[in-house]
Amino acid sequence: MMKDSDRFHGFLSSLSGISELDFQVWDANGLLFLSGPDRAGEVDLEDSQAFSAHIINQGSYQRASGHGRPPMLGAPIKYEQQTIGALIAYEPNSRPESRSENDPPGKTYDAKEMETFLTNLANLMGETWANQKDMEEMAVELSQNFEELSLHARISTHLRSLKFSGTMVSALIEELQETLRVDLSFVRMPKRQEYNAMVSATGLSDRISDQKAFVDNLIGRIPGATPSLEQDYFIVNDSRTVPEFRQLHPEQYRFLAIKVGHDSHFDGWLGLVSFNMKEIFRQGELRLLQSMAKQISVLLANMDLYHELQHFVINMVKSLVYAIEAKDIYTRGHSERVNRYAMLMAERLKLDKTEKEILNWASILHDIGKIGIPESVLNKPGSLDDEEFRIIKGHPEKGYNILEPLEQISECLPGVLHHHERYDGRGHPHGLKGEDIPFLARIIAVADTFDAITSSRAYRSSKSPEEALAIMDQAAGTQLSPDLVEVFKDVFATVLKQEFESTHDEQGCGDKAIETTHRTRRR
Amino acid sequence: MKNSKKVLVIDDGAHIRRVMELKLRKGGYEVITAMNGEEGLNLIASQQPDVVITDILMPRLDGQSLCKETDHLKEKRPFLTIVITNRISPDDRSWINEMRDTQLMEKPFSPSRVLACIDEYFCDE
Numbered sequence: 073m074m075k076d077s078d079r080f081h082g083f084l085s086s087l088s089g090i091s092e093l094d095f096q097v098w099d100a101n102g103l104l105f106l107s108g109p110d111r112a113g114e115v116d117l118e119d120s121q122a123f124s125a126h127i128i129n130q131g132s133y134q135r136a137s138g139h140g141r142p143p144m145l146g147a148p149i150k151y152e153q154q155t156i157g158a159l160i161a162y163e164p165n166s167r168p169e170s171r172s173e174n175d176p177p178g179k180t181y182d183a184k185e186m187e188t189f190l191t192n193l194a195n196l197m198g199e200t201w202a203n204q205k206d207m208e209e210m211a212v213e214l215s216q217n218f219e220e221l222s223l224h225a226r227i228s229t230h231l232r233s234l235k236f237s238g239t240m241v242s243a244l245i246e247e248l249q250e251t252l253r254v255d256l257s258f259v260r261m262p263k264r265q266e267y268n269a270m271v272s273a274t275g276l277s278d279r280i281s282d283q284k285a286f287v288d289n290l291i292g293r294i295p296g297a298t299p300s301l302e303q304d305y306f307i308v309n310d311s312r313t314v315p316e317f318r319q320l321h322p323e324q325y326r327f328l329a330i331k332v333g334h335d336s337h338f339d340g341w342l343g344l345v346s347f348n349m350k351e352i353f354r355q356g357e358l359r360l361l362q363s364m365a366k367q368i369s370v371l372l373a374n375m376d377l378y379h380e381l382q383h384f385v386i387n388m389v390k391s392l393v394y395a396i397e398a399k400d401i402y403t404r405g406h407s408e409r410v411n412r413y414a415m416l417m418a419e420r421l422k423l424d425k426t427e428k429e430i431l432n433w434a435s436i437l438h439d440i441g442k443i444g445i446p447e448s449v450l451n452k453p454g455s456l457d458d459e460e461f462r463i464i465k466g467h468p469e470k471g472y473n474i475l476e477p478l479e480q481i482s483e484c485l486p487g488v489l490h491h492h493e494r495y496d497g498r499g500h501p502h503g504l505k506g507e508d509i510p511f512l513a514r515i516i517a518v519a520d521t522f523d524a525i526t527s528s529r530a531y532r533s534s535k536s537p538e539e540a541l542a543i544m545d546q547a548a549g550t551q552l553s554p555d556l557v558e559v560f561k562d563v564f565a566t567v568l569k570q571e572f573e574s575t576h577d578e579q580g581c582g583d584k585a586i587e588t589t590h591r592t593r594r595r
Numbered sequence: 596m597k598n599s600k601k602v603l604v605i606d607d608g609a610h611i612r613r614v615m616e617l618k619l620r621k622g623g624y625e626v627i628t629a630m631n632g633e634e635g636l637n638l639i640a641s642q643q644p645d646v647v648i649t650d651i652l653m654p655r656l657d658g659q660s661l662c663k664e665t666d667h668l669k670e671k672r673p674f675l676t677i678v679i680t681n682r683i684s685p686d687d688r689s690w691i692n693e694m695r696d697t698q699l700m701e702k703p704f705s706p707s708r709v710l711a712c713i714d715e716y717f718c719d720e
Contacts, residue, residue, distance in 0.1 A: 211614050218614060219706060223705070400695050428642045
């Protein structure tokens with residue numbers, strides 16, 4: 073309020089210069105303005121302070137006798153019926169520069185005129201102060217609207233992103249905490265704890281030592297049914313007025329919780345807590361939070377659908393794997409073992425999450441094409457004739473054709489199609505050479521070879537892992553990618569060797585035993 | 596230290612000027628305002644503000660021309676320019692990248708983020 077009288081100071085100074093009067097402006101806290109500061113010594117400020125207090129107290133025009141000097145005159149400065157200041161006018165003792173010879177000293181103005189003049193001037197000042205205060209409040213509100221609008225824009229950007237994650241919930245509620253200037257914002261979803269998040273203003277830990285427990289308590293005390301809950305929110309405007317909430321903290325606070333959910337589906341709560349009781353929760357904020365809570369919920373539901381679909385595809389693919397294993401008794405467990413070896417190699421190769429995911433599916437499904445090969449060929453003991461061999465060799469392409477319609481696993485197709493390519497270019501189906509063979513297909517080829525040698529087939533019995541490694545060493549550079557053979561040997565030495573040995577000790581060196589053990593381990 | 600920093604707000608919308616003025620004053624800055632680019636340009640020369648916040652679409656002289664005309668001044672006396680824009684133009688980012696100490700903010704902008712951006716600028720000094 074102080075600064076707002078500034079614009080009158082110039083005016084009062086000029087007025088003082090052309091009249092016989094000096095002016096003072098006071099508010100309840102003290103002197104705001106004094107005209108003719110060089111004559112300040114001539115007035116007793118203690119007297120005028122008492123006089124201003126008297127005017128503010130009375131709220132009406134006052135005269136104070138001047139101890140032999142002309143009296144001090146004062147009008148109240150009002151704002152919405154309240155007196156918030158005083159405008160005081162008086163004749164200084166000496167004004168040599170403006171006093172002409174003819175003027176009698178201490179000329180007094182017409183009392184009635186003076187009262188009207190000062191009262192009008194004080195009213196004008198009061199109105200200006202009021203206008204400025206209104207303007208200020210409007211600007212504050214406008215500023216708040218700007219913040220909310222900007223928050224809206226940022227939030228919808230977040231929510232448009234498909235990869236909705238727990239960190240995004242944190243980012244959202246952090247934006248809320250900052251923009252709405254609350255002390256605590258949180259999301260609590262009992263069945264989706266990975267999305268739970270809490271952001272607090274700095275210094276809140278002084279007030280609440282265990283914020284998580286505090287939030288749990290708040291949510292625990294939301295009643296089962298109140299009218300506002302039909303609109304999906306619950307509000308405590310003043311914790312002192314609600315016993316259950318008063319108990320939670322000695323200080324006064326306000327609490328707003330919005331249901332995260334859509335239709336009749338309930339996910340959890342989005343909540344705000346503030347200890348600033350000068351502010352209130354506003355309609356605009358409520359609407360913002362409601363739309364945010366709804367969007368989060370719809371997003372979660374979409375993700376559920378997406379995951380369900382994903383799950384469906386995964387299960388379907390698994391059935392396919394079981395289907396070939398049912399047909400080909402010798403490759404039972406093969407796909408899972410190749411998958412395990414390939415994933416161990418991926419770990420060693422530090423592949424990223426996406427690549428691992430693709431390799432996971434490609435390695436599980438690499439032999440899926442065998443589903444289209446007659447059992448008589450698959451399980452034939454002894455050597456195959458040319459025609460039978462041609463049929464067997466067709467399984468990568470068959471696999472490719474079987475999987476092609478499944479969009480979700482399209483990225484693993486190259487791994488399936490090319491797992492029988494050879495590093496020297498003499499493989500099938502395309503005769504790709506060296507680095508032209510897709511990387512993941514080369515990994516599968518190595519894992520596949522190791523398992524083929526170490527397990528028994530219709531046409532031969534199994535060999536020991538050490539023998540297998542020796543054979544693979546020889547095949548490095550011709551059949552297999554040399555660097556990947558090295559990676560596999562590393563994986564074998566650090567992880568697999570021990571497993572093979574313990575299997576040997578416990579169960580003897582039978583293929584079935586290895587197979588069962590590996591199958592068990594995978595589960 | 597912060598109190599001596601002067602911010603010039605150039606926008607043809609009175610409400611924007613008012614809101615920014617209020618926010619920045621509360622943040623401890625001295626604020627002067629201009630309602631178009633031409634007036635802004637004069638104030639940059641005469642008042643030497645430490646920060647210029649400007650709209651792009653304005654009468655008389657637009658924000659882009661203002662930035663281009665004042666960029667060379669930063670060689671001798673660096674100051675921060677924040678361009679606040681309502682228009683969607685992929686080109687804005689590229690010309691702004693060519694300007695010294697110039698940042699882009701899109702409307703609806705957040706006054707508190709503008710303040711934070713200025714605070715950060717002086718923090719680095």
